[in-house]
Structures are given as structure tokens and as C-alpha cells.
Amino acid sequence: MIDARASKIEDPVAKLRFLKNTEKRVGQVETVLGRPQYWWLRNKKFWLALGCLLMIPTLSLFRSSAPPIPVSEMAMSLSAGRGVKPFREGPLEKVWLIDSKNGVETWSSGLHIETRFSTTNRPREYYAWNRNQPTSSLVQLADKQAAGIVFHTTESTLEELEEQKMRRLKLLGESLLQYVSKEKAYHYVIDRFGRVFRIVKETDAANHAGKSTWADDKWAYIGLNDSFLAVSFETQTRPGDEAPIISQAQIDSGKTLTRMLRSRYNIPAANCVTHAQVSINPSNFQIGYHTDWAGNFPFEAMGLPDNYSQPLASLNLFGFNYDGTFFAATGARMWKGVVSSEDLLREQARESSISVAQLRTQLRNHYRRLSALLPENNKAGGGNPNSNSSKAQEVNP
Amino acid sequence: MKHSNQTPAIGLDVGTSRIVAASKANDDFQYKSQLNAFVEVPWSKMTEASLKREGVPYVVAGENTGKMIIVPGNESSRFADLLQTESRRPMNRGVLNPSEPENAAMLKQLIENLTEGERRHGLPIYYSVPAASLGAEENLTYHDASIAQILRELDCEPTPINEGLAVVFSELEETNYSGIGISFGGGLVNVCLSYLAVPVLSFSVPKAGDYIDSSAATITGELTTRIRLAKEESFQINGHYADKLHQVLNVYYDEVIRGTVNGLKEAFSNSRNIPKMGKPIPMVLSGGTAMPKGFRDRFEKLLKESEFPLPLSEIRMAESPLNSTAKGALVAALAEL
Numbered sequence: 001m002i003d004a005r006a007s008k009i010e011d012p013v014a015k016l017r018f019l020k021n022t023e024k025r026v027g028q029v030e031t032v033l034g035r036p037q038y039w040w041l042r043n044k045k046f047w048l049a050l051g052c053l054l055m056i057p058t059l060s061l062f063r064s065s066a067p068p069i070p071v072s073e074m075a076m077s078l079s080a081g082r083g084v085k086p087f088r089e090g091p092l093e094k095v096w097l098i099d100s101k102n103g104v105e106t107w108s109s110g111l112h113i114e115t116r117f118s119t120t121n122r123p124r125e126y127y128a129w130n131r132n133q134p135t136s137s138l139v140q141l142a143d144k145q146a147a148g149i150v151f152h153t154t155e156s157t158l159e160e161l162e163e164q165k166m167r168r169l170k171l172l173g174e175s176l177l178q179y180v181s182k183e184k185a186y187h188y189v190i191d192r193f194g195r196v197f198r199i200v201k202e203t204d205a206a207n208h209a210g211k212s213t214w215a216d217d218k219w220a221y222i223g224l225n226d227s228f229l230a231v232s233f234e235t236q237t238r239p240g241d242e243a244p245i246i247s248q249a250q251i252d253s254g255k256t257l258t259r260m261l262r263s264r265y266n267i268p269a270a271n272c273v274t275h276a277q278v279s280i281n282p283s284n285f286q287i288g289y290h291t292d293w294a295g296n297f298p299f300e301a302m303g304l305p306d307n308y309s310q311p312l313a314s315l316n317l318f319g320f321n322y323d324g325t326f327f328a329a330t331g332a333r334m335w336k337g338v339v340s341s342e343d344l345l346r347e348q349a350r351e352s353s354i355s356v357a358q359l360r361t362q363l364r365n366h367y368r369r370l371s372a373l374l375p376e377n378n379k380a381g382g383g384n385p386n387s388n389s390s391k392a393q394e395v396n397p
Numbered sequence: 398m399k400h401s402n403q404t405p406a407i408g409l410d411v412g413t414s415r416i417v418a419a420s421k422a423n424d425d426f427q428y429k430s431q432l433n434a435f436v437e438v439p440w441s442k443m444t445e446a447s448l449k450r451e452g453v454p455y456v457v458a459g460e461n462t463g464k465m466i467i468v469p470g471n472e473s474s475r476f477a478d479l480l481q482t483e484s485r486r487p488m489n490r491g492v493l494n495p496s497e498p499e500n501a502a503m504l505k506q507l508i509e510n511l512t513e514g515e516r517r518h519g520l521p522i523y524y525s526v527p528a529a530s531l532g533a534e535e536n537l538t539y540h541d542a543s544i545a546q547i548l549r550e551l552d553c554e555p556t557p558i559n560e561g562l563a564v565v566f567s568e569l570e571e572t573n574y575s576g577i578g579i580s581f582g583g584g585l586v587n588v589c590l591s592y593l594a595v596p597v598l599s600f601s602v603p604k605a606g607d608y609i610d611s612s613a614a615t616i617t618g619e620l621t622t623r624i625r626l627a628k629e630e631s632f633q634i635n636g637h638y639a640d641k642l643h644q645v646l647n648v649y650y651d652e653v654i655r656g657t658v659n660g661l662k663e664a665f666s667n668s669r670n671i672p673k674m675g676k677p678i679p680m681v682l683s684g685g686t687a688m689p690k691g692f693r694d695r696f697e698k699l700l701k702e703s704e705f706p707l708p709l710s711e712i713r714m715a716e717s718p719l720n721s722t723a724k725g726a727l728v729a730a731l732a733e734l
Contacts, residue, residue: 003573003593012570016732019574019594323546332539339538355733357554 092263105198111256113188114197117181121204126226128219129370131317138222138373146202147216148271149261150209150224150278151254152186152232153292161192161247169193176234183207186230188257194249196257202265206230211289212278213367215313216271222371224278228271229261240276240295240331251301258302272304276330277337280314282371285364287314288326295331308333315341316348319363404515405734407553408727409508409524410563410720411544413488414583414606414685416504418511419723426727428720431470431507433583434484435499436477440464456506469506477622484622490603491527491585492540505547512551520553523730525560525722527585528599531660556730561589562596563725568681568715576679577707579657580722581686583607586657588664590707602660606686609649616645634691651695653686658699665706677708683715683722 009015099106105113124146127138141147156176159168173191180186181199186208189197200206208230213222221227233254235245261267274293281289288294299306314320315338322338330338349359371377404420404427417430438444440457444466448455453476456467468476477484487493487500487507494500512522526541541557548555558566564578564587574594580587583606589599607621610628614621619642632646682693697712715721 003575006573006593012566013728013731015570016566016574016594016728020732321549323549335538335542338542 092259095260095263107260109256109260111196111253111260113257114195116197117177117189118198119181119184119200121184121200121206124203124205124226125375126205126221126223127374128221128227130218131215131220132218138370141219141227144203145265146227146229146261146267147219147221147265148214148224148228148267148273149258150212150228150230151272151274151293151297152208152230153237153275154180154189154232154234155236155292156234158192158234158236158245173234180232186232188229188231189234190231190250190253190257191234192247192250194247194251194253196253200230202229202261208232209275209278211280211282212275213280213314213318214271214273214278215317216268220313220317222367223374223376228278229265229267231257231261237292237294237329238296239329240334242296242331244293244296244298246298251298255302258304269304270307270310272299272302273307273310276334277308277310277312278314280318280320282367285320286323286326287312287320288322288329291326291329294326294329295334306333307337309336309340311341311344312337316344317363318367319360320367321360403517404520406521406523406727406730407512407515408563408723408725408730409511409522409548410560410722410726411488411504411508411524411526412582412684412722413486413491413585415719416507416511417720417723418508418515419720419727420515421727421731426720426724428717428723429511430719431511432474432484433488433504433507434473434477434486435467435469435503435506436473436480436482436484437465437467438480438482440466454510467503469503470510474622474626478620478626481620483620489584490607491582491587491601492537493543501543501547504544505550508547509551512553516551516553518552521556521730521734522548522553523556523558523563523726524548525563525726526557527560527587528589528601530585530603531600531664556733558726558729559589559596559599560587560601560722561599562591563722563729564681564683564715565589565591565596565725566594566728567721567725568683569679572679576681577709578725579680579682579684579687581605581653581657581682581684581692583685586653586660586684586686588657588661590665598664600660600664602657604653604656606653606684609646609653609686612649613642613645617642628689632689634689634695650689650692654692654696654699658696658703658705661700662703662705677710679710680712681715681721682712683718685719687714687718 006015006019009018093109095107095109097105098108103114103116105115107113124144125140127140128147129138130136154176157172159165159172161169169192177189177197177199180189184200184207187198187200187202187206189199191197205226207225209224209228212224213220214224214228215221231254233246233250235250238244258272262269262272274297276288276291276294279290280287295308299308345356345359349356352359404422406421408419410417412433414433415430416433417428420427445457448466448468453468453472454470456469458465458467473484485497485499487497487503489495489497493504524544526537526544529537545555545557560580560582561578564580565574565576568578569576569591575592577588577590586602586605587599588601590597610621610624613619613624617624624642627642628646632643634647634650682696687693693712693714700712717724
């Protein structure tokens with residue numbers, strides 16, 4: 001039928017347009033060719049049936065003794081694609097403060113935190129968008145606890161890590177710590193020797209991420225200075241496919257600190273990401289304004305899954321794009337996330353029967369609307385950014 | 398109403414050997430092409446003067462002692478022959494050449510030259526990308542993203558299209574875009590089976606024109622640039638050899654054709670999506686490697702011997718083998734407008 005109708009169209013472009021726009025054609029193609037090998041991946045009824053089937057053991061009390069895998073991690077392992085080992089971890093052990101004296105905190109996990117450069121900043125207040133309710137507005141989250149961790153590099157001057165250069169190494173480290181403390185730039189800095197320094201109090205925001213965005217299963221966060229903690233390693237960025245400059249002592253401390261922060265604030269592994277993954281430039285809608293840890297952050301050594309595989313919220317939720325700078329700075333690992341973001345974008349465009357370009361425009365407009373509601377962009381009013389309400393509060397445009 | 402002569406879109410065949418741009422003006426398809434190669438020589442006043450005198454387009458790069466003259470595109474082949482040097486290639490085996498540091502920069506330069514006068518903000522450009530090789534799960538994302546990035550930097554709106562499918566869109570309009578399109582390029586042979594414009598199965602075979610050139614160059618001791626010129630000027634596949642070079646070319650052409658036929662048979666025999674077409678479908682051959690006289694006949698003979706599982710109505714050459722991928726990409730772009 002479709003074939004016969006197409007045969008009557010003389011203009012090749014009009015014919016192709018007709019064929020591409022005829023939804024029935026898909027059914028006809030499937031009838032003639034047999035269903036595609038992975039038709040069930042796209043079939044909602046199939047997944048519904050499978051879901052019901054999987055619920056039966058639960059209802060029949062045949063419960064598995066293993067703890068359920070958090071949805072976020074399951075999604076992450078799915079998005080990681082072939083060849084990536086699924087990340088599973090047991091519950092994080094509780095960590096508590098044992099002692100605090102002479103400017104050093106000792107934690108039950110063996111972590112030592114030096115506090116002599118500690119400072120305060122404005123209290124943490126942040127807003128997020130519930131991505132499962134696309135028409136919703138920004139809401140202020142009530143608990144004010146950090147939702148994630150952003151890993152940075154200090155980009156400071158480095159000296160070779162050798163014993164005879166001790167004086168110079170110490171001098172560089174001290175001046176760096178003084179500087180970041182003055183700038184309230186991070187929550188933590190891990191120096192070349194693996195020493196952990198608290199800079200900004202965990203309950204306060206730090207000026208670390210600038211324009212940035214990230215999303216987990218439920219919430220999309222815009223402006224991570226307030227919502228995410230910042231852990232910075234005293235090092236310089238290397239292009240994504242090159243080996244990073246990081247000492248074993250820094251890796252060990254980074255792992256212990258990450259586990260402590262995740263344990264205290266119940267931070268999902270999926271929300272522990274690098275600055276390059278979250279940094280954006282809304283003036284030209286490009287991602288990767290900052291490119292620290294763009295492809296060579298040792299996630300696994302930090303006890304985390306390879307979060308580079310995760311889709312970037314900036315691309316698939318807010319319609320950002322990437323340019324040559326980002327391309328040059330990032331490595332193959334980061335591209336897994338970029339590719340999965342673009343796959344999601346294409347899928348969404350297909351479902352909405354619009355082009356990717358049109359979808360991107362819509363998403364950008366959505367980003368503009370949401371970011372305009374943030375207190376720093378919306379000083380004239382709308383919502384109450386200083387509210388201490390115990391419930392999530394919606395910001396009205 | 399005043400009609401604009403500007404093309405509404407561009408189809409770009411980004412091939413290992415050539416880049417072809419197709420545009421449309423006043424209902425006619427127009428093509429421009431450049432060799433996807435360049436030659437770099439140290440700068441000297443004399444060299445620059447002689448290039449100017451000969452009217453050869455060139456770019457001067459670097460400064461002071463590191464100053465170089467780059468001759469991109471069509472003239473690079475002649476210039477390489479003149480200087481007894483090999484031209485450099487931004488692409489290899491269908492994708493960006495990883496051992497060529499200037500790959501993206503030169504590709505951008507060539508695309509910029511080809512689309513000069515047509516480019517404008519947001520111009521849709523559909524560019525060809527290869528399919529993954531048979532049996533391999535190659536990651537073509539980097540190549541795809543690099544071309545997209547170059548086109549974005551040129552202020553255009555890029556969309557990739559499978560090379561074999563582009564051949565189908567160019568040549569198989571009469572069968573409502575059902576059939577098999579094969580592009581015999583420099584780096585790869587790209588194959589796509591389409592049914593009513595839906596790509597059902599696509600893959601590439603890694604032995605193509607460059608394999609013939611480099612193998613023949615190894616045997617004969619000639620430069621590949623010279624082999625390429627000889628191949629384009631006087632070669633035909635007929636089993637009679639005028640000289641050693643022709644004999645060698647025949648051997649390697651045969652190997653490439655056999656490789657493609659085996660690939661076709663393997664792909665269509667192993668696929669779970671073997672089409673149950675109601676009627677025989679056409680197969681169309683395109684690309685520079687398919688140009689020599691006698692290619693189609695030899696291909697048909699070997700395909701028939703292989704007991705290819707799909708019934709074919711015909712095996713024919715594309716109307717314009719060098720331009721069909723670019724034309725198909727343009728047709729796809731126009732259909733989306």
C-alpha cells in the first residue's frame with residue numbers, strides 16, 4: 001500500500017519525505033522484514049509485562065536476601081554500556097568524629113582533616129528541578145544537605161614530588177591554601193602529600209563550580225556551588241587521555257574523604273562527578289567551560305563507578321552542546337557520557353516527533369526559564385529563597 | 398516573489414579519498430569535489446613564487462624557520478608527483494587518520510573551500526559516515542563528532558547519514574528507496590540494504606581503493622600517488638594486461654571485489670533480519686574504486702558464483718559514481734526541510 005502510494009510520487013525528495021513521514025511504514029517494514037532483533041527494547045508493553053512478572057516473587061514472599069541495588073546505580077550500570085563492569089557497593093559504613101585538637105580532626109575511618117585554613121561562607125541554600133515532573137518549577141530542598149561532590153584540580157604551580165624539593169613543595173602548598181581559603185573556593189583541598197584541608201564549612205556554599213548543572217534520577221541541580229561539595233586536588237589538568245598528575249597519597253586520602261562525605265550526607269555514587277562534567281557556559285550554550293578532570297579522574301580508585309559513562313544533564317536535559325575546546329580537552333572515557341546523552345536526546349526527539357535541533361531549542365528555553373528563577377538571577381522577587389520551611393518549596397516565576 | 402538561488406542544504410560525501418559537496422540551485426544538482434589530501438613542503442620564496450605562477454592554491458603555515466607551504470585538495474596529487482613525495486591524508490580507512498596530526502584542520506580547510514559561497518548560519522549539511530566493519534564493533538563516534546564539530550565551527554547544522562544509505566537515496570528512487578547501495582571508496586566499501594528508505598542492514602568492508610593502491614605500490618615500487626593516477630587514467634578490468642602495473646592492479650581489484658562479495662554473503666546469510674522481499678531488488682555500485690571499465694561485470698560474475706541469498710533484479714553502476722553519496726545526502730537533507 002505504502003509502496004504503491006510512494007510509486008505515484010515523481011519528485012524524489014517528496015517521495016523520500018512521504019516515506020519518512022509515514023508512520024504506518026514502520027509497521028509495514030516490520031511485517032515484511034520481520035521484527036528488528038531488539039524490538040523488545042522499545043516496546044513498552046513488553047517492559048510492563050516483564051515488570052509484573054518480576055513482582056510476583058516479591059508478592060509471594062520469595063524475597064532475595066541480598067539488599068536491593070539502588071535505582072540510581074542500576075540506571076548507571078545500564079547507561080554504562082557494554083564492557084563496563086556494573087558498579088555495586090554495600091552500604092557505606094558510618095563515620096564519626098573521634099577527636100579534634102590542635103587544628104586536626106580525626107575521624108573513625110582514619111581520616112585526618114586539618115582545619116587551620118577553615119573558613120565560612122553563606123549557608124547552603126539550593127534549588128532543584130524535579131525532572132520526573134517536567135512541568136514543575138524549581139523547588140527549594142528542605143534538608144540543605146549536600147546532594148553530591150564535584151572533584152576539581154587546583155591548577156596551581158606544581159613542583160616535582162621529590163624529597164630535596166620539600167621546602168618549595170610546602171611553600172607552594174601553603175600559598176595555595178591561603179589563596180583558596182580567601183576565595184572560599186572549595187570545601188576540601190588534598191595537597192601533594194595527601195593531607196586533607198578543610199576550607200569552607202560543609203554546611204556552607206563554596207565558590208567552586210560557577211555555572212554548572214547535574215542531575216540524578218529525580219533532581220536536576222542548576223548552580224552546584226550551593227548543592228554540591230567541592231573536593232580539589234592540588235594538581236594541574238592534563239588532556240583527558242593522558243595520565244593525570246596525582247600521587248598515591250592523594251588517591252588514598254581522596255577515597256577516604258569521599259566515603260566520609262558520602263556516608264555523612266547519604267550521597268549517591270552517581271552524584272560524585274568532575275568539574276568538566278558539570279561546567280557550562282549559558283552565554284553560548286556550550287558545555288565544558290572548565291575542563292578539570294575531563295577524562296582522567298581515577299573514579300575506580302576513589303571507590304566510585306566510572307561516572308564518565310553517565311549522560312550529562314547539560315546535554316540531554318538542557319540542550320547544551322560542545323565545542324572544539326571541550327573536544328580537545330576530553331578523553332575517550334568522557335565521550336561515553338556524551339554519546340549516551342546524545343542517544344537520549346535523539347530518542348526524546350523521536351518520541352516527540354520533532355528534530356533534535358527543535359528539541360534542543362525547547363530544552364534551552366526551559367533552562368533559561370529555570371535559571372531565571374534562581375535567587376541570584378531573580379532578585380526582584382518570586383519565591384522566597386531564604387525560606388527555612390521544612391517542606392520543599394516551589395519557586396514561582 | 399523573488400526566488401533565492403541559495404541552496405537550501407548541502408550533501409557532503411566525506412570520503413577517505415575525496416570530499417564531494419552537492420548543492421541544489423534552480424532544481425539542478427551541482428557538485429564540487431576536492432581530493433582529501435595535502436602536501437606540505439618547507440617554505441621558500443622560490444617555491445611560493447612558482448606556486449603563484451602556476452596558479453596552485455596553497456596556504457602558508459607557521460612562522461620563521463618553521464614556515465611551511467601546504468597545498469590542499471586537487472593540486473596536492475600533481476604537486477606530490479612533481480616533488481616525488483607522498484601526499485598526506487587527513488583520513489584513513491573511512492575515518493580520521495589518527496597518525497595525521499593535522500587531520501581535523503586540513504579537513505576543515507577542504508570543507509571550507511568546497512562550501513565557499515554557499516555557507517550561511519544554520520545551513521543544514523548532511524554528511525556521510527561509514528558503517529562499522531563486519532564483525533567489529535568499531536567506535537565511529539569520534540570521527541562522526543569531529544566532522545560535526547568542524548561543520549558547526551563553519552556555522553552550519555550538521556546531520557550524519559550512513560554512506561550506503563546515501564547511495565540508495567541517490568540512485569534507487571524508482572524502487573521507492575528499496576535495494577542495496579554499495580559505495581566503493583578509498584578507505585572502505587560501505588554497504589546498505591534499505592527497504593522503503595529504512596536502513597535495514599549496513600556494514601563496511603575494510604579493503605578498498607587505498608588497499609589496492611598501497612599493495613600495488615609495494616609490489617611495483619611506485620609511489621601510491623602515481624599508482625592512483627595510473628589507475629584513473631588507463632586501467633580496465635578485463636583480464637588482459639598491458640604491463641606489470643595493470644597486472645598487479647587486476648590482482649588486487651579482484652581481491653577487493655572478492656572481499657566485498659564474501660562480506661555481502663556473510664552479512665546477509667548471518668543476519669536475523671534477512672528480508673522477505675516480495676520481489677527482486679536492485680543493487681547499485683558507486684564510488685571512485687568502482688569506476689574502471691569492467692568492474693561491474695567482474696563484480697556481477699563473482700557475486701553470482703557466491704550464491705548470494707537475496708534475489709536481485711539488476712546490478713548496475715550509479716549514474717554518477719563519484720557524486721552519488723553526496724547527492725543522496727543532499728536528498729536526505731532536502732526531505733527533512
